[in-house]
Amino acid sequence: MAMTPMQRQYADIKAQAPDAVLFFRLGDFYEMFDEDAIRMAPVLEITLTNRAGTPMCGVPAHAAEAYIQKLAVLGYKVAICEQTEEPKDGKGIVKREIIRIVTPGTADRADDDTRPVYLAAVWRGREWGLAWADLATGDFSVMQTDSLGELEDELGLIQPAELLLPEGASAPAGWYTGPLTYQPDLAAVRARFPRQAEMLAERRDAAAAASVLWQYVEHNLPLCAQAHIPDIRYSFRQDYMSLDKWTRRNLELTESLRGTEKSTLFNVLNLTKTAAGGRLLRHWLERPLVRREPILARQERVALLAAEPFLRQDLRKLLAQTHDPERLLGKLSTGRGGAREMAALAGTLARLPEVSALLAAAADLWRPPAGEAALAALARELLTAADPEAPPGLKDGGLILSGYNGEVDRLRAVAAGGAQWMAELESRERSRTGIRSLKIGYTRVFGYYIEVSRAAAAQAPPEYERRQTLAAAERYTTPELKEREHMLLTAAEELCRLEFEIFQALREKVFVLAAEIRRAARFLAELDVLAALAERAAASAYTRPEITEGGPLVVKEGRHPVIENLVQDAVFVPNDVLLTDKKRLALITGPNMAGKSTYMRQVALIVVLAQTGAFVPAAAASIPVTDCVFTRIGASDNLAEGQSTFMVEMREVAHILNRATSASLVILDEVGRGTATFDGLSLAWALAEYLTANPATAPKTLFATHYHELTRLADSLPGLFNLHVAVQEEAGDIVFLHKILPGSMGQSYGLQVAKLAGLPPALLERAGRILAELENSESHRRKLRAAREKFIQPALFTEPAEPPLLRELRELDPENMSPRQALDYLYALRRRLREE
Numbered sequence: 058m059a060m061t062p063m064q065r066q067y068a069d070i071k072a073q074a075p076d077a078v079l080f081f082r083l084g085d086f087y088e089m090f091d092e093d094a095i096r097m098a099p100v101l102e103i104t105l106t107n108r109a110g111t112p113m114c115g116v117p118a119h120a121a122e123a124y125i126q127k128l129a130v131l132g133y134k135v136a137i138c139e140q141t142e143e144p145k146d147g148k149g150i151v152k153r154e155i156i157r158i159v160t161p162g163t164a165d166r167a168d169d170d171t172r173p174v175y176l177a178a179v180w181r182g183r184e185w186g187l188a189w190a191d192l193a194t195g196d197f198s199v200m201q202t203d204s205l206g207e208l209e210d211e212l213g214l215i216q217p218a219e220l221l222l223p224e225g226a227s228a229p230a231g232w233y234t235g236p237l238t239y240q241p242d243l244a245a246v247r248a249r250f251p252r253q254a255e256m257l258a259e260r261r262d263a264a265a266a267a268s269v270l271w272q273y274v275e276h277n278l279p280l281c282a283q284a285h286i287p288d289i290r291y292s293f294r295q296d297y298m299s300l301d302k303w304t305r306r307n308l309e310l311t312e313s314l315r316g317t318e319k320s321t322l323f324n325v326l327n328l329t330k331t332a333a334g335g336r337l338l339r340h341w342l343e344r345p346l347v348r349r350e351p352i353l354a355r356q357e358r359v360a361l362l363a364a365e366p367f368l369r370q371d372l373r374k375l376l377a378q379t380h381d382p383e384r385l386l387g388k389l390s391t392g393r394g395g396a397r398e399m400a401a402l403a404g405t406l407a408r409l410p411e412v413s414a415l416l417a418a419a420a421d422l423w424r425p426p427a428g429e430a431a432l433a434a435l436a437r438e439l440l441t442a443a444d445p446e447a448p449p450g451l452k453d454g455g456l457i458l459s460g461y462n463g464e465v466d467r468l469r470a471v472a473a474g475g476a477q478w479m480a481e482l483e484s485r486e487r488s489r490t491g492i493r494s495l496k497i498g499y500t501r502v503f504g505y506y507i508e509v510s511r512a513a514a515a516q517a518p519p520e521y522e523r524r525q526t527l528a529a530a531e532r533y534t535t536p537e538l539k540e541r542e543h544m545l546l547t548a549a550e551e552l553c554r555l556e557f558e559i560f561q562a563l564r565e566k567v568f569v570l571a572a573e574i575r576r577a578a579r580f581l582a583e584l585d586v587l588a589a590l591a592e593r594a595a596a597s598a599y600t601r602p603e604i605t606e607g608g609p610l611v612v613k614e615g616r617h618p619v620i621e622n623l624v625q626d627a628v629f630v631p632n633d634v635l636l637t638d639k640k641r642l643a644l645i646t647g648p649n650m651a652g653k654s655t656y657m658r659q660v661a662l663i664v665v666l667a668q669t670g671a672f673v674p675a676a677a678a679s680i681p682v683t684d685c686v687f688t689r690i691g692a693s694d695n696l697a698e699g700q701s702t703f704m705v706e707m708r709e710v711a712h713i714l715n716r717a718t719s720a721s722l723v724i725l726d727e728v729g730r731g732t733a734t735f736d737g738l739s740l741a742w743a744l745a746e747y748l749t750a751n752p753a754t755a756p757k758t759l760f761a762t763h764y765h766e767l768t769r770l771a772d773s774l775p776g777l778f779n780l781h782v783a784v785q786e787e788a789g790d791i792v793f794l795h796k797i798l799p800g801s802m803g804q805s806y807g808l809q810v811a812k813l814a815g816l817p818p819a820l821l822e823r824a825g826r827i828l829a830e831l832e833n834s835e836s837h838r839r840k841l842r843a844a845r846e847k848f849i850q851p852a853l854f855t856e857p858a859e860p861p862l863l864r865e866l867r868e869l870d871p872e873n874m875s876p877r878q879a880l881d882y883l884y885a886l887r888r889r890l891r892e893e
Contacts, residue, residue: 062150064111070153074136077158078128080121081138088115100131119449122165122393129164132233143501157391158277161233162219163192170381171327171335177217178237178270179208179226186262188270188289189215192278194336194383195285195390195575200292201263206712207294213302214343221273239272241265253289263291278391285390287572297344298668299685299716303709307688307724308661309619310342322662325622326671328592330376333383333578334585341586345668347684352604355587355670358422360601362591363672369588369595372415376585379405382578386571389564396447396456396560402567402574403439406432409577412584426580428573435570442563454553456560465559468552475545479505482538492516498532505542506532590671597621599672602663603679609637610664610722610757614676617659618666621674630795631676634660636757640778642749645761646768646802647782652795653761654690656782657724660759661686664722681720687713687756688724710744721756723748727763738764749776768801779865783885798882800865800889 060068067090071079078097080087089097090113098105098114101124105114116124125135137159141152162176173196177189185208190197202208212220212228220234228234243261246268247254257264267289274286306314311323323342329335346352362369380401388394389402410433413425426432442461448454457465483497486507494510506524509517514531521533534542567574593599597618614631621629630652636643645653663673667680689709710728717723728741741764748758755776771779781802783794 066150066153070138070155073155074134074158077134077136079136079138080116080125082118082140082153083115085118086115087118087121087137088113097128100133101127125159126164126166129159129161130166132161135159160219160235160277162217163274163277164218165193165384166218170332170384171329171339173215173336173339175215175217176219176221176270176274177212177215178221178266178273179212179223180237180241180262180266180269181223181226182262182265184262186260186264186266187211188263188266189217190270190274190286192274192285192391193387195287195387196290196383197267197286197288198290198292199260199263199267200294201260202294210299210301211292211294213305214300221269237269239269241268242272243268246271250289253291256291257289260291285387287575296347298347298665298683300343300345300665301685301687301712303690303712304661304686304688305343307690308658308665308686310665311339319623320619322619322665325618326589326593328589329585330373330589331379331582331585332381333582334376334589337579337582338586338589341669342665345665346670347668347682349604349606349682352668352670352682356601356604356672358587359590359594359670359672361419361422362588363594366595368415369591372412372584373588373592375408375412375415376581376588379408379581382406382574382581386567386574386578389567390571392451395449395451396443397445397449399439399443399560399563399567400445400447403436403443405581406436406574406577407440409433409436409581412581423584426573426576428570428576431570432573432577435566438566439563442559451560452553452557454549454556456556462555462559465552465555468548468555471548472545472552475541475548478541482541490516490518503532504534504546505538506534507538508532590669594672597674599674600677602667602673602675602677604667605679605681607638607720608681609635609679610660610681611635611677611679612660612663612673612675613678615659615663615678616674617655618662618674620655620659632656632659632795632797634759634797636759638752640776641752641755642745642758642760642774642777643780644745644767644770644777644801645759645780645782645797646763646765647761648784648793648802651782651784651793652797653782654726655795656797657726657759657761658688661688661722661724683720683722684718685716685721686724687717687721688726689713689728690724690726714747717756719754719756723756723758723760725758725760727761730763738766742767742770745770745777746774749774752776765801771801781885786888798885800882800885 067079067081070081078089078093080089082088088094090111094105094112094114097103101114101116103114103116105112107113125137128135135158136155137157138153139156141154143151160176162174164174166172166174173191174193175189175191177187180186180188184201184203185205186199186201187208188197188199200211202211218233220228220232221237222228222234223237241264243257243264246264247257249271250257250267257267300308300310305312309321311321313320313324323339326342327335327338329338346355362372382402382405385394385398385402385405388398409425409429413429416423416425442457444456444458447456459466459469479497483495486497487493487495492509492513494513496508497505498508499505503525507521508530509521509532510530511528517531517533520535522535523531524534525532612632612634615634616629616631634643634656645656647653659674663675663678664680664683664686666673667678668683673680689706706728710725713723713725725744728737728744730737741762745760745767748760749755768779770777779799779801780797781800783796783798784802785792785794
């Protein structure tokens with residue numbers, strides 16, 4: 058069967074984007090045909106129909122953006138085909154063309170506007186080049202590295218919604234990837250970004266990644282390529298604390314693995330009032346600073362806002378009245394923003410002078426963004442011009458407020474008078490002709506008409522000229538209606554044209570100040586984050602930590618910020634930590650569920666918070682600038698993805714040992730438990746020795762273990778000391794005190810924990826008998842003796858070793874213990890003496 062002209066047009070346009078779902082504009086709808094319709098109807102939950110043997114489905118044009126974004130989030134590529142001319146006299150096929158292609162990395166995500174949506178590209182040259190862009194905000198970054206591990210860390214950090222990869226490369230399961238189909242044009246990318254030309258010339262592989270990414274953007278979003286992305290920023294990894302994928306996962310900084318967003322540090326701190334503030338807070342938490350001066354600069358601002366509650370509240374009220382300038386500018390730049398977005402941008406810019414006035418007393422800490430006067434003048438004009446209730450279309454009128462332009466007001470009055478005239482004509486003609494079903498209507502193709510039902514058509518006056526015949530009605534016109542129609546349509550067309558022309562002129566004024574708008578957006582977002590951090594500090598009794606270049610890591614009465622926030626009705630037991638250059642590895646013993654993992658994580662989170670510039674949940678803290686935080690935490694703590702294996706555990710440990718420095722913090726939880734007991738003990742023992750072997754390079758380490766044999770290492774390794782979690786025994790049961798005390802734990806309390814977990818009494822009784830038999834068996838004693846001789850071979854002629862308890866007392870520092878800690882320690886000491 059021969060194709061119709063429209064079918065041929067559709068086929069030609071579909072051939073331009075065969076791998077995309079084609080949204081084909083037909084009047085007020087976007088239609089999908091053939092395979093696209095069959096596949097997309099169930100996905101979009103819309104009706105699949107069939108016309109002349111062709112499957113089809115469609116969505117209203119005014120609501121299409123939500124459907125487009127839904128498909129992009131699900132991993133589909135969507136090509137948007139628009140009518141590029143108006144229908145003329147109902148004849149011929151209007152011109153259509155693809156104006157943009159939406160992919161997962163170029164879509165606007167409406168589900169959470171605090172999450173950036175990155176499109177990324179990897180290039181493999183002499184080194185690895187990586188480029189990534191958030192097209193909603195115009196942020197464009199690159200990096201270059203010779204380390205595949207660093208590349209993977211950065212990709213894990215940005216979590217691109219779409220990743221373009223060179224041939225032969227692969228990405229983790231679940232990522233949306235595509236092939237690189239462009240070759241780098243280094244000269245072109247340097248010409249497009251002249252201010253970064255020198256950087257791009259020095260880092261050719263980063264420039265190559267930027268080039269192929271830019272070509273992809275130009276192809277899919279031509280308008281975006283013209284104006285929206287002004288600069289490229291080089292990301293220096295050495296400016297930020299290194300947090301690998303395991304650490305980000307285990308500490309739950311911004312992503313939760315417990316099924317609720319309440320269990321993330323981001324959720325605790327996210328008291329921001331704007332989406333831009335939320336995005337910046339995420340960025341800060343994922344990239345803590347490693348230079349003391351910038352950290353202190355943030356602290357100063359947080360301290361001021363924390364100490365001035367009225368200033369803070371006034372500022373947060375103003376911020377709550379602002380919108381998202383970066384994304385609004387992005388929509389205007391890409392042709393997807395209208396008068397509503399322009400009015401929202403103007404409302405935000407109008408708040409700048411008020412914000413600056415509030416901060417005037419602290420001018421040494423905050424300087425208003427450059428160009429504030431020009432932005433205020435632009436805001437005043439836009440607020441008088443752009444209609445905040447405008448329709449989404451740009452060429453349908455309703456963009457400009459009355460009173461801004463005299464000609465717009467005149468044409469609008471003509472159109473309004475026309476509506477009144479039509480109502481009067483309809484009433485007059487009904488009376489004159491006696492046809493009660495008579496009505497006046499309008500279509501874009503046939504214009505204005507007088508409609509009469511088929512039953513009353515014989516009553517139509519002779520001056521009525523037939524214009525269109527329908528199944529149940531006849532449509533007519535008259536010389537008077539034609540004349541009025543010409544006047545109204547001319548006025549309406551001129552009004553729409555003039556409003557769009559004025560809107561374009563206003564948009565150009567916005568683009569002239571685009572750099573100033575971006576600076577203002579960053580200024581407001583940073584204020585929002587700092588005010589949120591101050592609000593959390595004031596609400597939860599956080600304190601300002603001291604930041605040092607080296608030295609001890611000291612935390613007095615520290616708390617876990619997330620758990621404290623989750624159990625607000627309960628009392629969270631605070632704990633101290635002290636890691637020094639001489640005592641760098643704390644070996645922590647105690648039963649399961651007693652709080653070892655919580656304690657270690659809270660120390661890591663306090664370090665991250667401090668280097669973010671935030672206050673910390675502690676009575677006092679002194680934090681040495683830390684270059685990396687590493688964690689090795691097992692799967693049973695419900696924080697790892699899937700079940701942990703011994704190989705995964707060893708790989709994570711190897712990763713830590715290869716990268717940790719004396720400025721790092723290492724968290725190790727139950728290393729070695731994934732294999733046979735003595736194999737695990739051997740590895741854990743050797744690991745403790747390795748981490749303390751060279752004081753000049755040894756990282757500060759918290760090492761939780763169930764291998765009680767390791768506690769003897771405190772007698773032979775100068776850099777290692779013991780801590781344990783206090784437990785209180787009552788009638789054969791145990792109560793977790795969640796208090797970290799000096800010294801080692803005398804026993805594991807495994808059976809008592811099993812009892813708390815609800816195991817059957819008969820099983821627990823049998824386990825107790827087996828445990829007693831094992832502890833009393835000769836073979837068990839032989840194994841323990843062999844293990845000890847293997848690791849601790851006593852010299853033949855040495856002085857008797859100082860008893861561990863005496864050594865522990867000698868090293869005790871009562872000056873740095875609270876009365877409660879001293880009492881807890883005394884009770885624990887008495888219990889240990891009785892047991893021995």
